[in-house]
Amino acid sequence: SQQGEEDPQALSIQEGENATMNCSYKTSINNLQWYRQNSGRGLVHLILIRSNEREKHSGRLRVTLDTSKKSSSLLITASRAADTASYFCATDESTDKLIFGTGTRLQVFP
Amino acid sequence: DVKVTQSSRYLVKRTGEKVFLECVQDMDHENMFWYRQDPGLGLRLIYFSYDVKMKEKGDIPEGYSVSREKKERFSLILESASTNQTSMYLCASSSPGRDYGYTFGSGTRLTVV
Numbered sequence: 001s002q003q004g005e006e007d008p009q010a011l012s013i014q015e016g017e018n019a020t021m022n023c024s025y026k027t028s029i030n031n032l033q034w035y036r037q038n039s040g041r042g043l044v045h046l047i048l049i050r051s052n053e054r055e056k057h058s059g060r061l062r063v064t065l066d067t068s069k070k071s072s073s074l075l076i077t078a079s080r081a082a083d084t085a086s087y088f089c090a091t092d093e094s095t096d097k098l099i100f101g102t103g104t105r106l107q108v109f110p
Numbered sequence: 111d112v113k114v115t116q117s118s119r120y121l122v123k124r125t126g127e128k129v130f131l132e133c134v135q136d137m138d139h140e141n142m143f144w145y146r147q148d149p150g151l152g153l154r155l156i157y158f159s160y161d162v163k164m165k166e167k168g169d170i171p172e173g174y175s176v177s178r179e180k181k182e183r184f185s186l187i188l189e190s191a192s193t194n195q196t197s198m199y200l201c202a203s204s205s206p207g208r209d210y211g212y213t214f215g216s217g218t219r220l221t222v223v
Contacts (some may be wrong), residue, residue: 031209033211033212035211035212035214040198040217040219041216041217042114042200042202042214042215042216042217043153043200043202043212043214044214045210045211045212045213048209048210048211050209088152088153096141096160096204096206097143097155097158097168098143098155098212099155100145100152100153100154101152102150102151102152103152
């Protein structure tokens with residue numbers, strides 16, 4: 001079962017611009033997480049937001065969660081070429097088992 | 111540095127072979143997971159385990175089995191490899207109820223010919 005769906009599938013921006021990725025999901029969740037994957041490598045955990053939180057920050061990352069709309073967004077501010085990667089949202093339905101979306105491919109041009 | 115180690119980065123096997131993918135974590139995590147990743151399909155859960163000798167089916171367990179004899183090791187077994195099992199396989203571990211998310215291995219890219 002695919003829980004999260006990211007939008008857009010691909011995003012290209014210039015260095016210094018902000019990148020926004022969206023995630024929609026289908027059922028009630030305990031928390032929602034965002035991960036990053038560099039080409040051909042494993043995923044790296046970026047940030048977790050609980051179902052009772054609306055916004056969370058970590059460095060240049062800002063995550064919002066709207067449980068009424070079953071959606072989340074990841075904002076990367078002042079993007080850098082090194083931010084080029086795929087980004088995945090994942091939802092936890094209180095089982096410690098994550099269901100991942102299909103990802104957004106971000107390309108940041110120098 | 112804590113980590114999840116997958117035994118092979120690239121693997122080429124023949125159709126019908128029995129294939130073992132090994133995953134070891136050094137974080138004393140209770141939970142371990144196997145996913146496969148295919149273009150356009152994202153990550154799909156194959157099997158997971160919440161404790162030693164425990165295993166649970168994920169969304170796509172057909173053609174796979176797992177073994178968890180020790181807490182730190184979770185093995186994925188392809189009983190009789192087929193070409194449609196050509197994929198990137200990702201192992202992950204986590205601690206229950208913690209907010210640290212999963213720690214992933216670097217992945218094994220398996221090609222079945």
